[in-house]
Amino acid sequence: MDVLWMVPLLLIPLLMWTSGAFVFYFKKFFYVAWMMCLALLAIPLCILKSGGRDVENMRLIRSLVRHVKYLLGLRFEVSGWEHLQTEGPYVIISNHQSSLDVLGLMEILPDRCTMIAKKELIYAGTVGLICWLGGIVFINRKKTSDAKSVMADAAETMLKDQIRLWVFPEGTRNQNGDLLPFKKGAFHLAVQAQVPIIPVVFSSYRSFYLRKEKQFKSGTIRLKILPKIETKGLTSDDVSDLCDKSFNVMHSAFLETSSSVPQSNGPVSH
Ligand SMILES: CCCCCCCCCCCCCCCCC(=O)SCCNC(=O)CCNC(=O)[C@H](O)C(C)(C)COP(=O)(O)OP(=O)(O)OC[C@H]1O[C@@H](n2cnc3c(N)ncnc32)[C@H](O)[C@@H]1OP(=O)(O)O
Ligand SMILES: CCCCCCCC/C=C\CCCCCCCC(=O)OC[C@@H](O)COP(=O)(O)O
Numbered sequence: 001m002d003v004l005w006m007v008p009l010l011l012i013p014l015l016m017w018t019s020g021a022f023v024f025y026f027k028k029f030f031y032v033a034w035m036m037c038l039a040l041l042a043i044p045l046c047i048l049k050s051g052g053r054d055v056e057n058m059r060l061i062r063s064l065v066r067h068v069k070y071l072l073g074l075r076f077e078v079s080g081w082e083h084l085q086t087e088g089p090y091v092i093i094s095n096h097q098s099s100l101d102v103l104g105l106m107e108i109l110p111d112r113c114t115m116i117a118k119k120e121l122i123y124a125g126t127v128g129l130i131c132w133l134g135g136i137v138f139i140n141r142k143k144t145s146d147a148k149s150v151m152a153d154a155a156e157t158m159l160k161d162q163i164r165l166w167v168f169p170e171g172t173r174n175q176n177g178d179l180l181p182f183k184k185g186a187f188h189l190a191v192q193a194q195v196p197i198i199p200v201v202f203s204s205y206r207s208f209y210l211r212k213e214k215q216f217k218s219g220t221i222r223l224k225i226l227p228k229i230e231t232k233g234l235t236s237d238d239v240s241d242l243c244d245k246s247f248n249v250m251h252s253a254f255l256e257t258s259s260s261v262p263q264s265n266g267p268v269s270h
Contacts, residue, residue: 038064038065046130056112069103074100074220076104077221078223083228091193093198094166094202097202101168105166116151118138137154137165147185165189167189201226203258207219226253
């Protein structure tokens with residue numbers, strides 16, 4: 001009789017463990033907590049190595065983040081490596097679905113490359129501090145004039161210090177199964193510095209990660225590096241065309257890579 005009472009007690013944790021929602025919250029919590037711990041480890045190492053804020057710290061950050069994909073059951077299939085074999089500074093643009101993008105970013109991050117991010121990220125505890133140490137350029141999205149002047153300075157620094165910048169031209173996270181229209185900052189930046197743009201496309205996460213449905217399964221992400229788009233000789237009058245052209249190549253690559261993503265746990269019902 002006493003043993004029967006034990007059954008629900010044992011069943012509850014078992015049910016929780018097998019329920020998608022539990023796995024979702026567990027993996028999300030683990031991801032944030034683990035990144036915070038890695039950042040805590042990286043902070044003194046970066047300070048010892050370069051004495052403070054320096055794009056070279058991204059090498060160490062990159063190597064510390066590379067294993068996190070295994071812990072979350074994610075795989076990356078990268079194509080187009082040859083397009084990153086470009087000398088000197090350039091602007092990388094990519095779509096932005098979730099904070100998980102950091103894992104793919106670190107998978108292919110070239111040397112001397114840092115990012116443009118919203119200024120709120122600096123307050124994200126140890127992660128915020130490591131972003132600052134890694135030379136991330138922070139912009140205030142709510143004040144276009146401030147963001148423009150920070151990006152104009154970044155264009156000069158790119159050339160002076162031979163730095164590459166990664167920008168998310170959608171300007172925010174987006175998981176609606178398509179790309180948002182692009183903001184213009186990344187294209188002004190590339191034109192002002194007269195450097196090429198290298199588009200990178202992450203396939204849709206919808207086969208394994210659904211925020212609203214609380215689903216976070218194992219999955220494969222296709223990362224496609226596309227041929228560079230030159231900006232030599234272009235002026236601010238050409239920015240709209242450049243933006244449209246980049247959107248179009250990335251949009252078709254997004255649809256193409258997302259339709260053929262292998263699904264490790266069977267199809268997702270919507
Ligand atoms: C070891 C452990 C470690 C653990 C953790 C490690 C973490 C490490 C790294 C993590 C990094 C991850 C970083 C991720 C962060 C992602 C983000 O934060 S995304 C959000 C921030 N990024 C952006 O917003 C970039 C894209 N946005 C833009 O480029 C925008 O254009 C803008 C500059 C913010 C301006 O916004 P808005 O006004 O809404 O935009 P537009 O409509 O495009 O522009 C209006 C107007 O202004 C012109 N314009 C825009 N930019 C410029 C410019 N630089 N110069 C001149 N003019 C500009 C534009 O052309 C429009 O005018 P028009 O006449 O209509 O054309
Ligand atoms: C004490 C502060 C606690 C803050 C906790 C949050 C810390 C996050 C920790 C680990 C995650 C590691 C990856 C960090 C980088 C992710 C950056 C990111 O993806 O920002 C979102 C931003 O692009 C768009 O945001 P909006 O949806 O437009 O707004």
